[in-house]
Amino acid sequence: MKTKQHLYITLSAPELAEGIPENSQWLAGEGAGSWFTIVREGKDYRITRYSPEGKIECTGLFNTASEKDFNINAPFEFVHLSHCKSVTIRQMDQVLKFHRIS
Numbered sequence: 001m002k003t004k005q006h007l008y009i010t011l012s013a014p015e016l017a018e019g020i021p022e023n024s025q026w027l028a029g030e031g032a033g034s035w036f037t038i039v040r041e042g043k044d045y046r047i048t049r050y051s052p053e054g055k056i057e058c059t060g061l062f063n064t065a066s067e068k069d070f071n072i073n074a075p076f077e078f079v080h081l082s083h084c085k086s087v088t089i090r091q092m093d094q095v096l097k098f099h100r101i102s
Helices: none
Strands: 025-028 033-041 044-050 056-063 077-079 086-091 094-100
Touching: 025 077, 033 086, 044 094
Parallel strands: none
Antiparallel strands: 025 033, 033 044, 044 056, 056 094, 077 086, 086 094
16 A cells, blocks of 8 residues: 655745845745735734735735734744734744734
């Protein structure tokens, strides 16, 4: 009986393409990846996802129930599961979920 072997390839961060902000973070996936940025807008956050080539894949306003625990000026990283409706960020020892509101 043959078993299926799965080969997972995680891409390293490519060079920043034109149009991708310098403070963007690369989030690698299996065979793909995206750049993410987050900017404070009032009481919410604008999160934008870019393709490796610099095309905006999605952008929107997000909020989090844990807003008081997120400090945009302190180190953080985008982690899985992150997509156009929900984004996950790890900061210190906390995992924070951001949900798209527009």
